[in-house]
Amino acid sequence: MERAARREQVLRHAKRIFARKGYHRTNISDIIARAKIARGTFYLYFENKRDLFEELLAQVLNELRMRIQRLRLGPDEPNPIEQLRANLRRVLALMLEERELTDILLNHATGFDRDLDARIADFYERVIEQIQRSLDLGITMGLVRPCDTRIAASCILGGIKEVVLQAVRARRRDIAQVAEEVLDFGLRGVARPELLSGDRAAAATTLNSGTN
Numbered sequence: 095m096e097r098a099a100r101r102e103q104v105l106r107h108a109k110r111i112f113a114r115k116g117y118h119r120t121n122i123s124d125i126i127a128r129a130k131i132a133r134g135t136f137y138l139y140f141e142n143k144r145d146l147f148e149e150l151l152a153q154v155l156n157e158l159r160m161r162i163q164r165l166r167l168g169p170d171e172p173n174p175i176e177q178l179r180a181n182l183r184r185v186l187a188l189m190l191e192e193r194e195l196t197d198i199l200l201n202h203a204t205g206f207d208r209d210l211d212a213r214i215a216d217f218y219e220r221v222i223e224q225i226q227r228s229l230d231l232g233i234t235m236g237l238v239r240p241c242d243t244r245i246a247a248s249c250i251l252g253g254i255k256e257v258v259l260q261a262v263r264a265r266r267r268d269i270a271q272v273a274e275e276v277l278d279f280g281l282r283g284v285a286r287p288e289l290l291s292g293d294r295a296a297a298a299t300t301l302n303s304g305t306n
């Protein structure tokens with residue numbers, strides 16, 4: 095138990111240093127000084143800095159998997175929209191709780207370490223695949239319109255990444271409001287319903303009222 099606790103302590107301190115200095119400017123000396131351990135102790139837990147960082151990525155991916163729950167249909171189940179809302183709130187809460195790691199993921203400078211770039215690209219690829227599986231399931235359940243789920247998943251991830259980045263920078267805590275706006279955008283976009291309904295008269299009225 096003591097060994098596991100010490101390992102988590104090293105990870106926690108390393109995450110903060112990575113966020114402050116960036117991955118490339120952080121070295122093992124910084125980590126062991128912050129964690130107050132000997133260099134030999136560090137190597138009992140991790141092979142090198144990249145090994146430690148990959149452990150942090152794995153932890154976040156595992157947390158995402160646990161927080162994105164499969165939608166359930168049935169008379170005793172919550173409304174699917176409520177289930178989506180709950181998933182989104184849990185994901186946003188994780189990203190805002192893990193501000194240091196989120197900052198690293200969203201601001202990582204590529205081109206310095208090809209292997210690390212590949213690891214982070216693989217991390218995002220797994221997230222996209224997870225979103226895509228959810229969309230495919232939604233189409234099967236009749237909850238999502240037919241679409242290219244790969245492209246849609248990339249759009250969703252890109253949008254959420256920018257929302258999270260802005261929320262982290264502003265140190266926002268109103269997760270419910272942020273989740274509501276993201277959910278509303280995902281379900282409805284920004285166009286007024288009459289513009290998508292095929293009702294040309296209603297669409298013309300909307301456009302004219304907007305220019306007056």
